[in-house]
Amino acid sequence: MQPTSSRRRFLSVAAVGAAAGLAGCSESADEPGGQATTDSSGTETATTGDLPESVGLETLATGFDVPLDVAFAPETDRRYVADQQGRVFVHESGGLREEPFLDLRDTVTVGSETGLLGIALHPDFAENRRAFVRYSAPPRDGTPGGYSHTFVLAEFEVGDDGRRAKRDSERTILEIPEPQGNHNAGSVVFGPDGYLYVGVGDGGSGGDRGAGHVEDWYDAVGGGNGQDVTENLLGSVLRIDVDGESSGDRNYAIPDDNPFAGDGAGLPEHFAWGFRNPWRMAFDRGRLLVADVGQSGYEEVSLVERGGNYGWNVREGTHCYSADDCPDRTPDDVRGGERLRDPVIEYPHSGEGVTGVSVIGGQVYRGSALPDLSGTYLFADLAARGRLFAAMPSGGDGGGDGGLWTTRVVDAADDDAGKVGRVYSFGRDADGEIYVLASGDDGGGLHRVVPAE
Template sequence: MLVDRVRMFILSLLFLLAGCSGGGGDPGTPGTSNPPPTATTGSLQVAVTGLPTGLNAAVRITGPNNFSRDLTGTQTLPDLAAGSYSVAASSITLGGTTYTPTPAVQSVVVTAGGTATATVAYAGTALALALADIGPTFTSPTFVTAPPGDDRLFVLERRGVIRVVRNGSVLTQAWLDISANVFTGGEGGLLSMAFDPNFASNGYFYVYYTDTAQNIVVERYASSPTPNVADPTSGLVILRAAHPQFTNHFGGLVAFGPDGLLYAGLGDGGGAGDPFGNAQNLGVLLGKLLRVDVRTANSGQPYTIPVTNPYLNQPGRRPEIWAAGLRNPWRYAFDGERLYIADVGQAAREEVNLASTSQGGLNYGWDILEGTACFEAATCNRTGLTLPVFEYEHGANNVNGCSITGGYVYRGTAIPELAGRYFYSDYCRGYIKSFFAGDAGVAEQRDWNLNTAGRVVSFGRDGAGELYVVSESGRIFKLVRGSAG
């Protein structure tokens, strides 16, 4: 009996459980899923083709919300705001080949949730240069320059005359004639000029010459109310350095740096091997690069010493000195915050020194060193000396040259592929060469096969930053794009 009752209880329990779990009743509301979120950004895929392995592209992407990104190769940019983007590519030069992008500029629309594409195809062509004769022949020209933005060209003649060239013609009247004050023996003469950074408002310019007593002189003059003629009575001597013994190594460049200060590069006084030890003597100005402030120049105080000059208030040392150890700097050049100095060697090596414009007190080694080599000694102490970033040996019979003519870093607009290349020549060989000085050292050395200028005395720049070559023949040439062939 008991077993039967237990059996009946279990059956009743199972029946109740089955009723509670049955499929009857309200089936309920069918389940719903949330829709995917709406995309608000898109992507841009940029494909770069045609460049050799290891050569970076130069592509800039700009777009909404001040977006800007530089690319060096193929890349996909995600999470971009929807809108129109500009893809601008620049030419690249490697060695003698220029890689030109097609298209140079294109517009691409990025849509929300989509991926837009842009292709930049580079094609390489050989870059060639040529020398365009500006026309007139001058009497022993030494330098050419112009104020920024000015359409005139100012040509210096060694005898002490400055001519103005406009629209290919030499103006009849000279800009300035100081020939009565100029010594032209040996390497002397009127050697350079520099326009004041505020020339447009104050009319000042500075000339570097050797006077009749063979001194090195930097003198300021002013323009006059007469167009294209300076005031010959406005001369103010800024500095005068004695150079009595020899008629070579006068240096010869006056220029303003990016700091607004006036620089002058003086030779070591001449003779072979710096016989008086001027370049290493901080008590004399010869063999140095000088830096002075002429913004308040007057007859009582033609210059002041910048407070950052390295030898200020040091007894026995000239406070005008910015750098020492130079033999005959011919020429130097500023490029932004960099300073290139081409220093002529003695009999074996020519050199180019490179430093930041903030590095005062450097010693470039002459006459302990000629280039990187000990001068007339098997060994020497290089401690504290700054070695050149570039040099070349003369070679047998001066096959490589004998006297460097320093130029400029190209920053013009006519040949953008040349940007950043430093140009130079050699007086004995007449070639036009260039190199690129990067963080890893000197690269892209190139001879442009432009020997038509003859002996190159100097380089120069016009108001647009284009480069010129001054030939001993009296001709002046502009560096222009040539025909590749």
Template structure:
């Protein structure tokens, strides 16, 4: 979405993202591409270098960039040729970054006009009220943003979640076309969605876990909250049409059954794309709908997980939804080990990519993946990209729909704008 006032439009028309996401057929989406973009080669124009681990980038206005680095800083650029400045340094309130902990997500409020609010997701020390054998605290906070500076003293903590183990922290945050904030939460870490901090669920073939639980904690889910609301119980509001409001379960949850949802984004048609890092066999990207159960740890991708047979529905008969895009860790063609979610391309500079979902895998050096939706589902191909450091960590999108890619490795971390070679 490129229009910051979209929420006002939706409110006036009575629409919500729940009615947009996942309810539009390919026949009704004009310009749906066919085939694969054969022969296309991509390249990257460097926007920012010297950031060790850039994990998120926001462009709230043309040529105004904010880059979140896992080490705990946000860099600001006013124009592609400008020198970066430090918008904020949060290292004094974080645990030591490393592995999957750190500053993990950034989203600027849609009403931003040069000043406004920004939302940062980071890993903090364990709070006293949390179990002493847990690893750290998931923190989502609101800050004031003005003239390229984020005021560290303005922090308003919205959400804290006890993280039982050090990994599977997810971290993506993004505003939907409805103006609500969507928050990706991993399953709490460890292997197989089991071990310390993993609850008993309805599925007995594999012990645990948080991905299939909607009542005990918020782990293994995508949350949807109203940062402009709030009251005595919470510093944020819960949309009335969240799927578990008035039902058994935690009201913030929008969809569940995730392992480590690493990056999420909204397409120009309102659909929510969530990439979920797999355990040992498959990586997946899901087109997420309200109340959807995406299978973990009953399934890893489409196949059953650690079982020869498994159910295709949850405890109330709801379907365990299959991924839109899936690829193996070992096999012919598209392979990898850790999916990096991207965007449904909506720009003008690379016509062959329009309407296609562009993403990556952490180990796919010199390649981006491009998925094309057709009558029989999604087909995926790899496209070469030059001039970009190995180990892609994240993508970004400009207001015009052009792609940015964040990577680490090689000579250091950097952010590039994607173009044709």
């Protein structure tokens, strides 16, 4: 049956799911460890060239509950839309298919920040029909008592026509115990190297502290899964090889050049760390852009490199977190004194222009429909209110001076603004065109960015 969503249900989802913090936002400073701030200093907001003031949104499908991710078939005009409630739907040129691609409602735990959170197709999907999904499940064996749920990354076989996953083919790739119900990230993307990159939040609660949060080297703020690489896989971007030979209890291999591959100094799945809630990742010409949701003051997007430490919970963006002063490196006895990396995009929770409560990572535009957007990173905030954001390195596409990128608001044109009351995710097809998954006047929808009429 095609997904439906009444106006009442949409309002309930928007108020309870999204506003409660689907992407891990903190809309007040009352969360434990939070810090109230209205200072927007450090955020470079400027005009990015000749970008359009507004863009249109061509609606492809509506009626979803909370659409969180989209993947694109490489061999045909087909899109797979993952809905938080536990189903993946197929959209083709003829419209939205009634039969879902995959139905996991019997096993997915759905809450404000849990559910079916991500989907990725194998780079050779046209030949091998392998699909990967990331979802939240009830506590499984090995999850400590009192923990909220289990993070699951699973693989499914897909039928030859590409329209239906084989439900009984599920193979668990990775499980991670999750102490709290929030900060679950959910993005899974294949890189140009063929490896699977997996975003993992810090375990939830506030300030990266409390039950399930280990101690780290930074005494000013207790806890710190984001700064730990030995005790768990939380607060990091992981990189695994789903095509390599499995070893031990792993259903994947470790890439030889992962930072801790074979040296025992950290868990070998870690690729980069120091994240609070990396909500959506995207590759563009070999660069990995990761949006990390802030605590209560600043939102950030980083260019992520192998072995990079992106600061949480020592810093929130470029600012000290819950301290008057903070270091810019780890101590010498912590991984050799690695530096804490600054984001390339930062914006505050209050002020004018680019502001919000929870960053929604986007995509770099490489399409042909809007040439003025070429090379621009298009992203948003959960509280979109009809707005998208655009950013580009100060030195232009592929350049930059190492500082914060210039950012500006790009409005959804006219009646299209009502389609993006809440933005959840972005996608980019093989032609470089960008898609927005959002909730608006007609419920949850999939929209393609087009020129404004």
